[in-house]
Amino acid sequence: MPTLERKKYSEKWFSSDGQFNRLYPNYIQLLSQRHWTPLVVARKAAGFLAAEDGVKVLDIGSGVGKFCLSAAYHKPNARFYGVEQRERLIEHAEAAKEILQLDNLYFINGNFTQLDFRQYDHFYFFNSFYENLTGTDKIDSSIDYSRELYNYYNRYLYKQLDQKPSGTRLATFHSLEDEVPPGYHVVGVEMEGLLKFWIKV
Ligand SMILES: C[S@@+](CC[C@H](N)C(=O)[O-])C[C@H]1O[C@@H](n2cnc3c(N)ncnc32)[C@H](O)[C@@H]1O
Known part of the structure; x- marks a missing residue:
């Protein structure tokens, strides 16, 4: 479908978070407020990342695809990739992609540690490892959680980001910033400090 027609077709889904949530079954909608990126955040982050x-x-830990779907809708000339460890969430992301008829995004089922970061230019990160900490809200009980995993993933991501060239962009939402190497400088702050834009110098 041509870009303009596609945009018109998908418009209603992006009119509010409530409307967008209807792309998913009830149990996914109930997780939305805590675990999926609000549309306004996705639009702002996409604007920065797909300059x-x-x-x-x-998107490192793409869940049901809300960031990627929204970013792909607003930025048709960029390509968005979401890696997600939970297969069931990938299935919901693929179903939503089908309904929205977007084609500039791809979902990968697996652990982000399996990816070659050299294949990607810029990164979005919504505090994906936080679930590993005791006392935090969990998406489900399908995986193991531990402080060790939290530390391991943060260190792994830190190293990957550290190896990226100067000019690499990173958008973090609700991050504790353990994963951000010192070479990345804050160039913008939105949503009362919850959304940060970084560029590697
Ligand atoms: C807070 S949700 C964010 C979802 C999505 N980025 C969004 O903004 O709507 C974090 C997601 O990261 C996934 N995740 C956590 N650790 C991961 C890992 N090591 N590899 C791949 N996915 C992971 C979780 O399963 C969860 O779906």
Whole structure:
């Protein structure tokens, strides 16, 4: 479908978070407020990350795809990739992609540690490892949680981001910033400090 027609077709889904949530079954909707990126945040982050045409943006821990779907809708000239460890969430993301008829995004089922970060230009991160900490809200009981995993994933992501070239962009939402290497400088802050934009110098 041509870009303009597709935009018109998908418009109603992006009119509010409540409307967007209807793409998913009830139990996914109930997790929305705590675990999925609000539309306004996705739009702002996409604007920052896809500053140039043709860039490849990775969402580390993409859940049911809300960031990628919204970013792909607003930025048709960039490509968005979501990696997600829970297969069931990937299935919901793929179903939503089908309904929205977007084609500039891809979902990958797996652990982000399996990816080659050299394949991606810029990154979005919504505090994906937080569930591993005691006392935090969990999406489900399908995986193991531990402080060790939290530390391991943070260190792994830190190393990957550290190896990226200067000019790499990162958007973090609700991050504790353990994963952000010192080479990344804050260039913008939104949503009362919850959404931060970084560029590697
Ligand atoms: C807070 S949710 C954010 C979802 C999505 N980025 C969004 O903004 O709507 C974090 C997601 O990261 C996933 N996740 C956590 N650790 C992961 C890992 N090591 N590899 C892949 N996915 C992971 C979780 O399963 C969860 O779906």
